[in-house]
Structures are given as structure tokens and as C-alpha cells.
Amino acid sequence: MSAIKEAINTTTATNTRTGTFQIIVFKQGDEEYALHIDQIKEVVITPAITRMPQTPSYIKGVANIRGNIIAILDLEEKFNLKRSQGSNTENNYTLVVESDDLKMGILVREVPNTLNIGASDFDESVGIINDVNSDGNYIKGIVKYDKRLIIVIDIFKVIDQEMLGSLKKTGVA
């Protein structure tokens, strides 16, 4: 098991060296966001979501995906990304992301697509200006591809911040 993981790590390492890696791109609001392919387990049609009490509004609830019960997040709400008019499509798909100790779903409207990105197109050292309240370190970098600008994020960093926040909250209550 761990051997396989190491193998994956080394291949990604060599890939970065040779200059390409894969990202999964999905639309959030009018922007394009992307995750590294390693963080994604599968894409499923959004199942019925059960709302949870005591959660921030962008946690839509929990859903049953293949017998696993996982939390479903709406990043558009989390990042405060308004949709422009005309795009009335529902959140039809759920991107299941997984790390060693975390598994959750992210709502997306269209089937996400995979892109091979050259390292030269990936800019990690972007100085992104944040307001004080939103911590921006979940942004890994910006990809320029054709004329598109894609924001690559580390989904688990987003959640780490959220969990710290909820810790504080429960501390108060």
C-alpha cells in the first residue's frame, strides 16, 4: 500500500521535473478553479443531501456516497462567488476528494475536465492580495492556459481553516 503511494509520489515528482502534471478544472461562479488530481477520488452525480444543524451555511449537509457518509461543501458559498445570470444549472455533480484522514464532496455544476499543465504555465509565487479576514494560503498557484486563468487550490487547507474556526465556535458555546 505505502509502496504504491511512494510510487505515485515519485511519478508526480518526475512529472513535475519533466514539466507536466494533471489538474481537474471546475467552474465556481465565473472563475475556474482546479485541484491537483491526487486529491480527487471520483466524480458522482450529486446524491440526496441531508442538512446538518450547527454547521456553517456552505456545508450543505451529508450524503451517502457508496455507503460512506461524507460532508458536502459548496465552495461558491464559501468563497462568496456570485454566479452571473443565465447560468441556472443546478449543482449536478459532486467531486469526491480524499486525503488520509478526510473525505468530502464539493458541489460543481458541470462535469469537470482534466488538463495537462506544463510547469512553466504554473505560477506558484503569485502575490494575491487578500483582505484581512480571508486567509489565502489555500491557493497553491495560478495556471495560465490558452487565455484561461485557473486558480489551483489545496482543498484540505481550506478545510483546516474551517475546522479551526469551528473549534473556536464550539469553544464559545
Place this chain on the structure above:
Amino acid sequence: MKNKEAEYREIFLAEALENFEAINRLLTQLEKNGQDKNAINALFRITHTLKGNASGMGYSNIAELAHVLEDLFGEMRDGHITVTEEIFSTIFKGVDVLGHLIDAVKEPKEVKFKGIKTKLEVLIKKAKEERENATQTQTENVGVSDLSPFSPDQVNDLAISSSDGAEIPGEADTKLSFSDLVQVPVRKLDNLLNLVGELIIEKDRILASQAGLDMRRSTNEFARLSRISSDLQYSVMDVRLVQVGFLFNKFHRVVRDAASVEKKDVILKLEGTDTEIDRNVLQVISDSLIHLIRNAVGHGIESPADREAAGKPKDGTVWLSAKNDTDAVIIEIRDDGKGLDYDRIKSKAIAKGLLSVEDADKLNEQELSMLIFEPGFSTMDQVTAISGRGVGMDVVKKTLDSIGGTIKVISVKGKGTTLQLTLPSSMAVKSCLLLELQQEVYAIPLSYTESVISLYRSDIHRAGGGLVATHLGKNIAVVFLRDVFAYSNDSLSVTNALQHSFDSIHPETRLEIVVVNFNNRTVGFVVDKLLQQKEIIEKPLMKPVDRIKFISGVTILGTGNVCLVLNIPNLLQFIFNLSSQGRTLKNINLN
């Protein structure tokens, strides 16, 4: 390859821990009765096995220490060492270090063992010197060691054969025997139970989808499926049951240590050790039991002098008993000590500001005794090493809450105290009441529900900031569950937040109310719709929503949808905190 090694390690660990426990048990036995030949033989054999296993796995430090212990027990067996209290405390210390070394296999950490090893070696050396002196004076005599009941080879054989047979001394069984038992890691059992859970859910789903179709045939077909799957479920649950004796036997050592620190003489008596309980329940409560046992020794049992003055036998007794009670297992910790001092509890609670003087006088003994579970409460004026740090009892209570258990205190002054824990015999299946609220399905464990009533809005009255209804002559606080959820979500302190839904509904509306009870707190929750009673398999919440206090877990319904299981203790605590918060707010305003 790596997996294989990990598996061997797991097996080694399981065996080593078992050995370690057996050593402890036998040692305490031996300490009571120094002449117990069987115990010494068993100790020798076990340390020998442990040594062999450890060196086979390459854990040289465990092997070395076990080797020294083995030698020592060998000398004891041959009667070269007269066992004194001092020697026992050294051996116990050695065994403790051995335990740490075994733990270190699981989680690597540095354990110093050379010191204790040398100390043990010195003991052996002394014994050897004495023996040499003895043989020198009687040279014609055969070496004393030859008189031992076993030759070393025979012992080797015994150590290999099954552990049950080997305890009969004298007869060396050279045949290899296979045990009828299989050791299975709990992880695999958990997985099995999860799969069975999913099977049941899947069965329910199919049954639900077939309900509308060809009824007569399908019910027959599915009856068998239902029966087999529920048989399977109970069989798997049965596999997870272990005898409480596994845990109880560890307490000989706990009591011995606690008693020797407190300089008290305490005997531990076990009852009902063959009672069966889910292994996970046992694991969860083991720390709590240690605490309660220590408390019984530290607080309950008096010093030998006090006991004799009170006309009791010098040795205090602590009973640890277990018995089955329909769906639950009752574990009792009973001591014949001095009992709870209610006056002291009362004055302490007032001093700590836990309750007011007027309130204190209204409480009966049962209610007073529950005060010891409040955080930060401890009646001992002096803090001792093993008890009386003021932490623990509230933790015990919380632990029990988390698995749906309860605790009761019965105490008679001068006669002793009994702590009664009621535990679910299995953590996997819960009987629940399903209900609907704002289009979502929730479950309330039946262990908390007292009754289900149906009232008109006009039956419910405003009282202060809350609502009250009378049912069968009892006044019940009524809360709209949706108000609680709404309140916690925006956490804005709206005035009369708990009356919000009440104000907005029609006076003729019929309301479904589930009355829940926990810790003598009774609340009626108004829900949208009552659905059915159902046995569910509760799964824990996963990150990042694992900190939600109102929900203890989830289950999957026949429809494939997720159903949330309400955490009644936390919900009630939240509601009662709200009302006490309101009170303090008002006080500030008045000032």
C-alpha cells in the same frame, strides 16, 4: 512483504499483552500466597514464551528483560529465593518496564530498562551465591536445581503446547496441540460489522422499493432474506462480545497498587466475570473503571485503624461484578468502606458555587450523590496520589454519556458505596424512533425517549421564556426542535427564540411531541411528524463535521438517504445552558 511483517507484529503484540496481563495476575496471586507452586511455574513458562517470541521478532530489549525475569522465576521455583515484599516490589517494577517495552513496539519510544535489569540480575546472583555456599557445605548432595519438577527441556515443550494444558505440573505433554480459538484483530471485526450493516441497509432499500409491487410473492421471498440477514447480523455482533473477565482480571493489579500507595489492605472480589459485552464498550469504559476502582480504594475504604475502630474486618473489600439485564449489562463497583458523606458533599457544592444554600436543602440523597459527577468536584480535602484530584468523575460521566450508559450511586453511611453502571451490551445496533423535521429524517435512541404525546397548541403555555405543557399530571418543558436548530445556527440572541415557532402556528394545530429524559431532565421536543420505530446501525460522523454536538452519528435509511441520530445529552445540555445563560444575563441587567 511489509504487510506480512505488520501482521506478525500485530500477533506478537496481542500475545505479548496477554502474557503481560497473565504475569501481573499471577504475581498478585503469588504475593498473597508465596507457596503457590503453580503460579511460579506458570510465571516461568510465560516469561519463557515471551522471551522466545520477542527474540524471534527481533525485539532484543524485551527478550533480555524477559530472560532475566525468567531466570528469577526459575530461581524462585527452585526455592533459592525467599520471596519478600522488597523482592516483589522489584519484580513488579520490572514487569512494569516490560509493559512499557511492549507498548514501545506499538508506538516507538525510548524505554530505559537496563537499570531494573541489573537490579533483577543482582537478585539472581545473590541466590546463586547462596546456593553455591549450600552445595559447598554438602558436596555429596546432588545439585538442588535437579530437584525441580521440570527439567528445562520439558519446560520448553510445555511452552510450545497450548496454554491451557500446560498449567498442570508434572506431566510433560510432548504432542503439539492446536487451540480451538482463532485470534482476530478487532479491525477486521469492525469491517465485518460495517459490511453487515450495509447489507441490512441494502435489504431495507430493496424491501422499500418492492413495497408497491407484487406484494404477496415478494413478502414471502424477502422474509427469508430478512431472517438470514438478521441472523447474520446477530452472529457478527455475538463474535464481538467478550467476557468482562478479560478486563476485570487486570484490576487485581490496579487494586494492589492503589492499596499499597494508600497503605490500606484491600481485597478485590470479582463476580459474574463470564458476562458478555461488546469489546468496544469494554474498551471505552476501561479507563473509567480504573478511576472508579481507585476511588473506591482511595475514598471508600478506610485505613486499617479506622476500620478496626468501626468494628469491621481489617481488610477492606471491593467487589467488581457484572450481570446481564435484557439489553444492557450492569457493572457494579461496591466497597464496604465508609460511604458517601452527604453533609460534606452539600457544603462542598455550596462552597464551590455549584448550588445555592436553599437549593441544597431541597435535594434528596440520590440527587446529592449525583453532584460528585459535576466538573471540578472533589470532597477529599487532601489531594492524594491516586485519587482526589477533582478530575475524573465528570469524565467518567461524559464517557458513559457518549455510549448511552448511565451511572447510579447507592451509599449507606458506614456500610459502603455502590456505583452501578448500566451499559449497552452492544454499541452497534440501537433501537430508535424516527421522526421528521423540516423534511429531514432524524432518529432519537429509544433509551432516551420516555413517551410520545400529541397535544393541541392551546394545551401549551408560555412560562417565562419557555413553554410548558401538562401531561398526565406532570409538567413538561416543551421545546420546538426546529427553534433549537435555528437558534444555534445564527446564534443571535433573539428574545424568546424558543417561542418563535409557537407564535407562528395556528392555535388548533395538533403537535407531535417526543418526551425525552436524561439525567432527570425531561423535555418534550415538538417535531413535524413521527415516522416509525427502527433498529439502526449508527455510524460515527466523519471529518470535517465530526464536531457537531447535536448529532451523535448517522445511519443510512432504506431510501439510501442519510438519517441523523440526535445526541440527546448534548441537546438537553444546550437547552438548559440557554436557560441558565438567560438567568445570568437578567441578573446583570438588574445590577
